Amino acid sequence: xxxxxxxxxxxxxxxxxxxxxxxxxxxxxxxxxxxxxxxxxxxxxxxxxxxxxxxxxxxxxxxx
Amino acid sequence: xxxxxxxxxxxxxxxxxxxxxxxxxxxxxxxxxxxxxxxxxxxxxxxxxxxxxxxxxxxxxxxxxxxxxxxxxxxxxxxxxxxxxxxxxxxxxxxxxxxxxxxxxxxxxxxxxxxxxxxxxxxxxxxxxxxxxxxxxxxxxxxxxxxxxxxxxxxxxxxxxxxxxxxxxxxxxxxxxxxxxxxxxxxxxxxxxxxxxxxxxxxxxxxxxxxxxxxxxxxxxxxxxxxxxxxxxxxxxxxxxxxxxxxxxxxxxxxxxxxxxxxxxxxxxxxxxxxxxxxxxxxxxxxxxxxxxxxxxxxxx
Numbered sequence: 001x002x003x004x005x006x007x008x009x010x011x012x013x014x015x016x017x018x019x020x021x022x023x024x025x026x027x028x029x030x031x032x033x034x035x036x037x038x039x040x041x042x043x044x045x046x047x048x049x050x051x052x053x054x055x056x057x058x059x060x061x062x063x064x
Numbered sequence: 065x066x067x068x069x070x071x072x073x074x075x076x077x078x079x080x081x082x083x084x085x086x087x088x089x090x091x092x093x094x095x096x097x098x099x100x101x102x103x104x105x106x107x108x109x110x111x112x113x114x115x116x117x118x119x120x121x122x123x124x125x126x127x128x129x130x131x132x133x134x135x136x137x138x139x140x141x142x143x144x145x146x147x148x149x150x151x152x153x154x155x156x157x158x159x160x161x162x163x164x165x166x167x168x169x170x171x172x173x174x175x176x177x178x179x180x181x182x183x184x185x186x187x188x189x190x191x192x193x194x195x196x197x198x199x200x201x202x203x204x205x206x207x208x209x210x211x212x213x214x215x216x217x218x219x220x221x222x223x224x225x226x227x228x229x230x231x232x233x234x235x236x237x238x239x240x241x242x243x244x245x246x247x248x249x250x251x252x253x254x255x256x257x258x259x260x261x262x263x264x265x266x267x268x269x270x271x272x273x274x275x276x277x278x279x280x281x282x283x284x285x286x287x288x289x290x291x292x293x294x295x296x297x298x299x300x301x302x303x304x305x306x307x308x309x310x311x312x313x314x315x316x317x318x319x320x321x322x323x324x325x326x327x328x329x330x331x332x333x334x335x336x337x338x339x340x341x342x343x344x345x346x347x348x349x350x351x352x353x354x355x356x357x358x359x360x361x362x363x364x365x
Contacts, residue, residue: 011234012287013227013294018226041224042215042360045232051206054213 066198094341097334108323114166117317118309118351119275122253125306128220129250136261136299139292146274148264152241155185157208158203158233158297160247160304161194162217164362168311170256170304171196177258179204193229193301194216209351211236222303227296234290241268245294247300248307254314263296265289 010047017039024035047054159178161171175197181206182188183334189210192198198212211232233243242264249259266289269275275285349362 007283011231012290013231013234016291017224017227038222039224041222041228042218043213043228043232044215044227046212046214047236048206048209048211050204051209053202053209053212059232 077243084100085281094334094337097330097337101327101330101334104323104326108320108327111316111319111323112152115313118313122306122309122313125220125309126250126300129302129306132221132299132302134299135295138192139263139295139299142288142292143262143264146264146269148268148272150164152262152268154239154241155188156210156233156238156240156243157182157190158229158243158245159190159192159194159197160215160297160300161197162305162308163195163214164217164308165196166312166315167308168315170308171200173256173258174246174248174302174304175200175204175290177260181246181260181341182208183243189240191229191233191238201215217300217305217308221298221301223294223298227294229297230290230294233293240265243296245296247304250303250306250310253310256311261296261300263289263293 011032021039024032026034041060043059044056045059047055144340156179159174161174165171171194178190178197178201182190188208190201190205190208191210192201192212193214193216198209198214202209203278209261213229213232216229242262245261245263247261248256248261250256264272266286270280345362348358
């Protein structure tokens with residue numbers, strides 16, 4: 001089997017996070033609520049060049 | 065009013081040059097003391113409540129740390145069996161701290177450890193989790209920074225946070241042989257120390273005897289390296305988080321103790337000052353130097 005299709009788009013970590021999200025959403029009500037908390041992340045990052053920081057970017061922008 | 069009468073009394077005696085009349089000073093310091101007392105009392109309330117909050121967060125953080133450590137241990141098993149032959153050359157430093165202050169020396173400890181570690185390989189790129197260390201290291205080593213993260217550590221860190229950091233490091237295209245994660249190790253609820261965890265990169269794995277013994281499918285080593293990095297980041301994030309909560313609890317505990325000591329001594333000073341002022345007033349009345357208006361007012365109350 002040649003490389004699976006997802007490899008062109010994202011890394012293994014992203015792949016495992018997507019799979020984890022699918023598993024969490026398939027849980028029953030109470031377990032799902034508890035598990036959703038483990039999948040939350042508000043990480044922001046900022047690239048630096050020559051000692052200067054760039055813009056802060058939200059990894060998962062909140063859909064409002 | 066009090067000052068005026070005391071000034072009149074003291075004007076009859078020559079006062080040393082440059083010294084304010086003691087009555088006037090007492091009046092000013094009494095009000096000053098009262099304000100200080102009020103503000104220190106408020107500070108003590110705040111630090112006490114912060115200590116309570118940090119204590120409850122600490123128990124939760126410690127449980128998460130115990131779970132997170134398992135990920136680090138799983139990593140170590142693989143690394144033990146796949147040791148690289150030569151010392152790694154290109155290092156990427158990942159500094160774990162957080163965004164919030166008032167937690168004792170956790171951030172400085174990690175920043176200092178990074179500066180010590182990077183002395184051997186000055187040009188190495190640095191990635192930082194947490195605004196506090198970012199502020200310190202951007203002053204000391206600004207040209208080494210490649211990418212920084214924040215908004216981690218407000219609550220117990222999740223594996224999603226760790227995976228996001230690992231993913232962004234991989235996407236940023238930094239080349240490395242090993243990632244040196246600088247974090248705080250939890251020694252006890254009262255103390256912590258800085259430590260470094262090494263995570264080899266994909267190339268390093270490929271060169272080890274352990275891996276060369278097997279025929280590897282194409283991308284598996286890369287996946288393992290990235291996932292191992294996420295595991296290590298999760299283990300160090302949870303441990304550093306626990307250190308931060310314990311350090312904040314201790315710092316707020318010390319602050320509350322200091323504040324209550326200050327309240328005690330300020331209260332004594334205030335009472336002494338108040339009693340001295342009352343004594344002065346009584347002396348004025350008895351010796352008859354006071355004006356009839358004040359005498360009348362005091363007699364009426």
